[in-house]
Amino acid sequence: MSAISVRDVWVEFGDQIVIENLNLDIASGSFVSVVGPSGCGKSTFLRMVLGQDRPTRGSMTLDGKPLPDEPGADRGVVFQRYSVFPHLTVLGNVLSGYEFAQSPLLGKLFGAKRRAAIEKAEELIVAVGLGAHRDKYPSALSGGMQQRxxxxxxxxxxxxxxxxxxxxxxxxxxxxxQMHALLKPLWARLGMTVIMVTHDLKEAFTLGTRVIAFDKTRHDPQAPGRFGARITYDLDLTRDVAVPVLGFEKRAAE
Known part of the structure; x- marks a missing residue:
């Protein structure tokens, strides 16, 4: 299971409010696309789920337990910039994930454990379409291959x-x-929860089972940081209607 619950979360940096009064439930196994203008708190929200940032107020849980104050193996992350080890081959990069998970102090596996990890790594490499590039270094791969x-x-x-x-x-x-065609079947097969921040609305609707929009609904010209972003729209793509968002229907009616 991998359900996420966010309750009354505020994020403030000094007198700058980034996110205000965020309440959100993300069901286990869903693919949530988060959209919105630059600076509206999308990446801040992602970093809070990762454990890099913490809310100023409120709580966040994963399967009913508070999210740890630091990143962990239960939350994987992929950034826009290719975050791979340049000195390791394709196999070495994927193998490192298994080694650090099973041997956090040494970062190395030996004997039967290493052979089993190599077998798993090779299966994953084939699954992302890099089987023919197993022994290449990242510098020899295209941008798409590095992201794979x-x-x-x-x-x-x-x-x-x-x-x-x-x-x-x-x-x-x-x-x-090509990456879209790769990712969606992988997500469906593995059954994990995915949260993706994107500026591309077509991408958001192509990949997501749910699209959430962040934006600032209130502005004070005299104090630009006084108000933070909220969820302004929440669309469940498995339904025919939008998921209710506190205050959204009222604003729309006005």
Whole structure:
């Protein structure tokens, strides 16, 4: 299971309010696309789920337990910039995920455990379409291949939640379409919860089972940081109607 619950969360940096009074439930196994203008708190929300940032007020839980104050193996992450080890081969990069998970102090496995990890890594490499590039270094891979490698590396830790921060923003349209075709079947097969931040609405609706929009609904010209972002729209793509958001219908009616 990998259900996420957010209750009365505020994020403030000094007198700057980034997110205000956020309440959200994300069902286990869903694919949530988070959209909104730059600076509206999308990446801040993702970093809170990852454990890099903490809410100023409120609570966040994963399967009913408070989210740890630091990143862990239960939450994998892929950024827009390819976060792979340049000195390791494709196999070495994916294998490192298994080694650090099973041997956090040494970062190395030996004997039967290493052979089993290599077998799993090779299966994952094939699953992301890099089987023919097993022994290549990242510098010899295209941008799309490096992002496939970053996804494989994140999945090697068998995370409950996969976090994607503009993962395909630097790719050309053709390569991006290939990544979409890769990711959705992987998510369906592995059954994990995915949260993806993107500026691309087409991408959000193509991949997500739910699309959430963040934005600031109140503005004070004299104090730009006085109000933070809220969820302004929440669409469950498995339904025919939008999921109710506190205050949204009232604003729409006005």
């Amino acid at each position: 490698l970053a996804i494989a590396q994140a999945l090697a830790k068998d995370p409950k939640v996969l976090l994607l921060d503009e993962p395909f923003g630097a790719l050309d349209p053709g390569t991006r379409a």
